[in-house]
Amino acid sequence: MDPNRIAETLQNDIENGTLSPGTVLKQERLAERFGVSRQPVRQALERLLVNGLLTKRSDRSLAVNGLSADEARDLSQIRISLESTALILSIPHLSQNDLRKAIRLNDDLFEEENPAIIEELDIAFHQTLYAPCGNDRLLKMIAELRGEARRSYHRQPPGSQARKVFYEEHNDLLAVCNRGDVNKAIEIxxxxxxxxxxxxVQSPENGAPQ
Structure with missing residues (x-):
């Protein structure tokens, strides 16, 4: 396996939460995992370091980077701006079929256990509500930024308070969209x-080695 493939696999693991912030990446273990020598692993890790997905610790080991409070705030502000705009443009054009589809997706999401499928369902839910905005570039930008928030799906196990809040906020959003209440939809x-x-927000520097 070449360094690009290794880097892509590790990036996916980081983004979907399999490798949590603070996790230390050990070249020896990764070489065993991918069935390669340490050189392509080292090259892959360097690329992830340059891309900001890893951070070099005081002992020179590499650990999965998390978002700082400021970075998380900045991401949140941009997403709110874009997704609010999508709602403003789409709500007047949402059909009952759109809303029924979103209800089904949210119900499936509430019961799902696999974080990867939760991600797919959540993306489909929001895409259903935003698609009628008719602005493909806006939708693409939203999709790209939502990818940076993938780790959150691993923090909403079935039966948890986080999952319940997630589900109920979706239902509240559906209700106000059905009423055409744009201002309340933006608030939600x-x-x-x-x-x-x-x-x-990133965890302290005490992750388990990988």
Missing amino acids: IENHIGITSRQL
Whole structure:
């Protein structure tokens, strides 16, 4: 396996929460995992370091980087701006079929255990509500930024308070969209994204080695 493939796999593990912030990446273990020598692993780790997904610790080891409070705040502010704009443009054009589809997706999301499938369902839920905005570039930007928040899906196990809040906020958003209440929809999405943002703040430098 070449360094690009290794880097892509590790990046996916970081973004989906399999490798949590603070996790120390050991070249020997990764070489065993991928069935390669340490050289391609070292090259892959260097690329992730340059891309900001890893941080070099005081002992020169590499650990998974998390978002700082400021970075999480900045991401939240941009997402709120873009997703609020999408709602403003889309709500007047949402059909009952759109809303029924979103209800089904949210119900499936509430019961799902696999974080990867939760992510797919959540993306589909918001895409259903935003798609009628008719602005493809806006939708693409939203999708890219939502990718940076993937770790939050691992912090909402079934039966948890976080999952319940997640589900209920979606239902509240559906209700106000159905009424055409744009201002209330923006208020809900601001709070919804704010909760996700707080879940992304990096952990202390004490992660387990990988």
